[in-house]
Amino acid sequence: MLIVGIAGGTGSGKTTVVRKVMEKLPENQVIVIPQDSYYRDNRHIPLEERQKINFDHPDSVEFELLVRHLRELKSGREIEMPNYSYLTCLRSEETTTVKPARVALVEGILILADSALRSLLDIKVFVDADPDDRLGRVIERDIAERGRDVMKVLERYHLTVKPSHLQFIEPSKRYADIIIPGGGQNQVGIEVLISIIEKHLMKEK
DSSP: OEEEEEEEOTTSSHHHHHHHHHHHSOGGGEEEEEGGGGBOOOTTSOHHHHTTOOTTSGGGBOHHHHHHHHHHHHTTOOEEEEEEETTTTEEEEEEEEEOOOSEEEEEOTTTTTOHHHHTTOSEEEEEOOOHHHHHHHHHHHHHHHHOOOHHHHHHHIIIIIHHHIIIIIGGGGGGOSEEETTGGGOHHHHHHHHHHHHHHHHHHO
């Protein structure tokens, strides 16, 4: 199994890159493992406190479970991937069964920030984007999907998102094999990534 890590700042266009890669690969040969599914369960903390959690800090992610699951998939065994809700900041009781495939796309802001996870990645990608463009997308997404108003989004951006980006996410770019500037709009960069994945798959035949 080829494991491709796709990292980048919040709102950089990672999801768009993943979608465009998936469109070019046979559906039964690729799976997506989102970092967001592996945020720690915080049911021991009151809801008001849970909503203040810094989701851009490495400590918020259960990397140990993510690494274990990737190793299971690489060994040919299916996993039960957690389901996480940003509205409640809790994991659901239900999990999603994920079966092994020829390609696993592991996507999330901190994918390149954890050394144990990096060691499992065959291809490391960083999706880069202008900070103003990222902020605009974060505002749109958090209002539409996470029930926040503009002031809450901006407050969170300045308190946690921006500082954590500068401390953890931006420095992880140095580990990338491929950097895609301009996010999901960089069709040439995405095509380069797809061609590299396709070459790896051809070698395995």
